[in-house]
Every structure is written in structure tokens, then in C-alpha cells.
Amino acid sequence: MTQMAGTGLTTTASGNPDRPYDDVDLSTRAFWSTDMYEREKSFAVLRGRDTITWHPPFEDQLIEDPADHGFWAVTKYDDLVEATKRHDDFLSGPGILMENLPVEFVESAQSIIGMDPPRHTKLRRLVAAAFTPKQMRRIDEMIQRNARDAVTNLLEKAQANGGQADFVAECAELMPMNNINDMLGVPDGDRQRAMHEMKVATSWSDPEMAGDTKEEVLGNLFRAIAYCHELAGGLADERRGNPTADLISGLANAEVDGERLTAHEIGSFFVLLTVAGNDTTRQSTAHALQALADFPEQRAWLLEDLEGRMPSAVEELIRWATPIITFRRTASRDTELGGREVTRGDKLVMFYSSANRDERRIDRPHELDFSRSPNPHITFGGGGIHHCLGNQLARAQLRAILTELLTQAPEIRPTAAPELTPSNFFNIVKRQQCAPRP
């Protein structure tokens, strides 16, 4: 197995064969093919254990490792926050996904999210200025325009199609795609292809997107990543001679410790920003449509004062949707978490969806409450060094798209159950038929 530089830890080995497993299933495809409400029943049981719990590795993985004996499930809010903040004890470098994927794939896709200090510290600074609260206000006009265009597109497509349209394809995915690519500096045409390829790259559990056999899936994942590296490389070469204010220019011309980033580092950063920029806000927007339908009294309350109540409604929808379900860490030493002994090399998987419904920290967690205050959700992370770079962007985008949607189509509703992609990483709505003006 591949060793991670400096840590001596492998990317996939974990635990030992003698540790008994908890009997709640988090490791089968069947479990991860259910929806978030069904899965929550299992997480509620695990939170009741009042500690972290040990589980077998995910079944039938793309990369099998006989030395991979499982993972600790971190399901309690307090344990997740603690693990997040102890970044010296619980590393990101050996991998951040619950499943084992080829190390070449992972290293081409995760950049700073799969790094530890000191490299993480230096690279994150290269992009930080583009995501600050003040910068969000500077690009507010762009966000409003992209939100308006996405809703207008949805209404036009529905009108041309008997009043119905796919909310994901015609609205939810368009706004974040255009915003992140306007920021990155990716031209129209290329941005649609990059978004599609990253859907493939994050859908390794979905035969429709990535293929049926392991060989097909691996081939498709690598082709998707290769496309984005090539796109990023070409754009970076252009911007080296003619820098603009976009993020690719910043990465192409940046120096870290007196050296330019390599093409591979730029490609990997580009993949991370493309996935994080597209796939998260898309999911939150899609889940918001269902939540508004499931809780009509909350929708009515919001509509009474859209502007004033939108900020707290967005926080609650972000908690409710939890678009990223898991991140993994790996113990750098023998230590303790939640009263259990953790051994060096053990994998820990943090379940954000579970922590966001932890009764100890979230009052009435199974109720959608747009007036919730305070709302200490951990959708963007438990507060440590890897806290979501784009959290301000996500919030601004959701405020913009929901305001636009509920102004232009206040009666919008889903007309079929959402089509989900099985995943233990993203909470993916693949398609969602809707009627904007029923």
C-alpha cells in the first residue's frame, strides 16, 4: 500500500482484526442507497451509544485492502467538533473519503482538503482572499445575476414542457456552476463539461453515471479527472502570460516557498474548487425545494418577510440538507476520542448529517425551523483548519436563488420523488421534477 509522505501511514490500512464491530450497519451499499431520513434512524441509535463506534470497511470497494479492518464512526456533535479541531491527532493527508479510491485519483482531486500543515497552510492562503465576507459583497451583483438567470431558465424550460422541468438540471446546478466558474475564469462551454465530468468523478457508486464494472468505473473516474487537469493546465498557461483577476491566474502565478505550483498541483486545486463549488450548493438548493414542500407552514412564514427571514432560513436549510455527509481522518498516534482508545493508523469517519441532528446540541433536530436561533450546525465543518473555504459563497448563493425562486415562483413544488444517487460522501439529488407554477 502507498505510504503517505512523512506520516508513515498508508492510505487504506486501518485498525486491527480483533476489535469487535458495532452491529449498526454503515458499511453496505444497501444502507447508502436509502434516503437521509432512513439513514438517520441508524445514526440516532449510534448517537445513543454516547461514544465513537467501530465498523467494518465499506463493502465491495474499488480498492480492497486486507489490512483495512474498518473505521470509527463519529456521530455525536461534540465528538465531531473535537476531532475536527485536533488536526495534529487526526490527519487529512492519508485521505478524506470513507471509501478507498486509487491513490493517484485521490491525489489528483483533493488538493488542500487532503493536506495537513505546513503545506496546507501555505496553499490555502493562495485562494482565501476570493472567499471572504467583503469579497462576497463585491461579487454580489454577479451572484444575483446568476441566480436570476437560473430561475428564468427554469421557468422557460417548464413553459416549453407542459409546466414541468427538472429542477436540478434547469436551475439548482446552473447558479453555482456559473458563480464558481466566473470566479475561476473558465469559459462558457468548458464549464458545463467540467461540471459534468465532476459529476462522474463523484458518482462512483452510481452505475448510470460511472459504469457497471470496477474497470469501467475506474476508467471513467480517471478520464474525468484527466479532462479537468488538461482544462486547468491550458487555462493556467494562458493566464501566466496574461493574468486577470480570476482564481486560475492567481494559482498560475503564485509562488510558495519561492517555487511556482506544479501543473499537477494546479490541476488538483482546480478539481477541488470545481467539485466543492458545484456539487454542494446544487445539493442544498435541491433539498431546499423538497423541504419547502414538506413544511408548508415554514414556507408561509418565510414568504411573509422574504428579505428579513431569508438569512435564518438559509442557515436552517444548510443544516437540513447537509450536502457533504462525511469526511474521513486518520489517527497520527495512539490517542483517545469520546472515551475510546484510538490506535495510530485508525480511520475515523465524521458523519455531519448525524451531528446536525444531535439532540444534545440541536433543539428539536427533526423539525425544520426557519426561525432557529442560534443555529450551531456543522455543515461547513466543526471549526478547525479545514473549515469550508466557500461557506460565505454558499450562503450568499442560497439566499439569492431562494429569494429569486420564491419571488418569481412562490408556488413551486416538486411533482415526483427526488431521484437520488447512492453515496456516502455527497447527499446527491440527481433529478427532481417540479412544477414552478402549478
Place this chain on the structure above:
Amino acid sequence: MKINVDLNRCTGHGFCEGLAEDIFEVGQDGVAHLLDETPGEDRRDVVEEAVAMCPTKALSLHEEG
């Protein structure tokens, strides 16, 4: 009170800027800069919140004198 930013730790998350834009600002270099190194006592609560919230623990507060 005097604020200090540890530039070995800060990565420009901007929590501090979000809490007090007149005191903190993330620059193009991706780290927080102090617009006011020694804010008045009336700002103590918000500065202490920024110190506590900082995801990289880069902020600290020192009493003068």
C-alpha cells in the same frame, strides 16, 4: 488591549473579518491584517469572540501596560 495575528497559523478564513470589519481584514496575501491593533474597551466582546472562533487559533489578545 492589543491584538496579535500569528502569521504562521492564519489562512484567511475571515471569521474575524465577518465579526468586525473595522478591525480585521483578509488581504490579497490570504492572511488577516489588523486595521486597528488596539481597539477600545467597548470592542472587547467582539474581539474576544474573534479570538475564540478563529479556526486556526491564529489570534491572541494581550493586555497593554
